[in-house]
Amino acid sequence: MFDDITTQASELLRLTKQRDSNSISNSKTKVIAITSGKGGVGKSTITANIAYLLSLYGKRIVVLDADIGLANMQILFNIKPKATFHEYIDNGLALKDVILDTGYKNISLCAGKSGYQYSKGTSSFLYSRVVKDIVALDEYDILLIDTGAGLNEYVKEFLSVSDEILAVTTPDPSALTDVYALLKMLSVTKRRIFLIFNQTPTYKMGENISLSLRELALKNQLNKHFVVKYIGNLPLDTNLQITSRxxxxxxxxxxxxxSSLDLNEIVNNLIKEMKSVS
Ligand SMILES: Nc1ncnc2c1ncn2[C@@H]1O[C@H](COP(=O)(O)OP(=O)(O)OP(=O)(O)O)[C@@H](O)[C@H]1O
Ligand SMILES: [Mg+2]
Known part of the structure; x- marks a missing residue:
């Protein structure tokens, strides 16, 4: 999956430069991508619930479902989207027509489409243009992007246009291998990554593994200025599955x-960290 990290990193660097040259610097909208590497670790569940907690702070949130494998954000918000953001890109619908009301105060959804094929080497900011255009509206405080799993061109495109990256992992060795590969790739182009440990019984366990990941990064001489910031854990909790269902x-x-108190803590840490540099 990650057999050529150097190529991946230079591609991300190219996309980031392209993004910077197009950026809308005076918009208030901050773009946060939630990603993982390994699939099924809890990205979408965490994205929807973080959106809700952020909305309680009076923030105006728009969630973009950028998972072309299985777009499921409309299920988590329990709405039937009339249009997805692909109709904005492909069929010329107005942006306002693809930003939908979720029924939750201050949370809008730009729904995605499942089953899309995205061919290798076609990255051209075609799809992530929607991010730039939402930012240009300057109507939202935060744009949360739920990416699909893996590190394909499509996911990289969305990571490259994000201000912050929130990586979700579990303590499972395969998830950790994938999150390390993600971290390695992002260390070339981004200044930091936030880590959330899902299905992890204690805060301390996530903290210790984060320290090990950081040590490994230093040992492997990744960019020493790249910050790996652990912001909290969520335990395994059947209530999460039941409520999603x-x-x-x-x-x-x-x-x-x-779990709710833990996610509140994660959101508080995220807000604190973001404030400390803006
Ligand atoms: N902390 C948790 N405790 C129990 N179940 C969880 C927890 N976090 C997520 N789940 C469950 O795990 C499953 C996968 O979660 P989710 O769809 O959010 O993952 P994902 O990373 O978005 O997956 P994909 O890579 O397919 O997009 C869901 O059934 C969800 O309810
Ligand atoms: Mg998902």
Whole structure:
């Protein structure tokens, strides 16, 4: 999967330069991508619930479902989208027509389309143009992008146009291998990455593994200025699965549960970190 990290990194660097030359520097909208490497680690669940917690701070949030494998954000928000952002890109629908009301105050959704084929080597900012255009609207405080799994051209395109990257992993060795590959690639072009440990029983366990990942990065002489910032853990919790199946948000339905308090802590850390550099 990650057999040629150097090529991946230089491609990301090229995309980032292209992004910088197009950037809308005076928009208030901050773009945060939630990504992982390995699939099924909890990106979409965490994205939807983080959106809700951020909205409670009075932030205006728009979520972009950039998973072309299995776009499922509309299920988590329990809405039936009339259009996806692909209709904006491909069929000329207006941007406003593909930014949908979720029914949750201050949260909008730009839904995705499943089953798209994205051929290797076609990265041209075709799809991530929607990110630039939402930022240019200057109507939202935060744009959260739920990327699909893996590190294909399509995911890289969305990572390259994001201000911050939030990587979700579990302590599972294959997830850690993939998150390290992600970290290695991003260390060339980004200044930092935030790490969330999902399905991880204690805060300390995630913290220790994050330290090991950082040590490994230093040992392998990755960019020493690249910051790997651990911002918290979520335990394995069946309430998460149940609420997702019922198309509800666990932080709303079980607001005082351990997992909800943990995600609150993650969001607080994220806000604090983002404030400290802006
Ligand atoms: N902390 C948790 N405890 C229990 N179940 C969880 C937890 N986090 C996620 N899940 C469950 O794991 C499954 C996968 O979660 P999710 O779809 O959010 O992952 P994903 O990373 O977005 O997957 P994909 O890579 O396919 O997009 C879902 O059934 C979800 O309810
Ligand atoms: Mg997902």
């Amino acid at each position: 019922l198309r509800k948000l666990f932080v709303k339905e079980f607001e005082n549960s351990g």
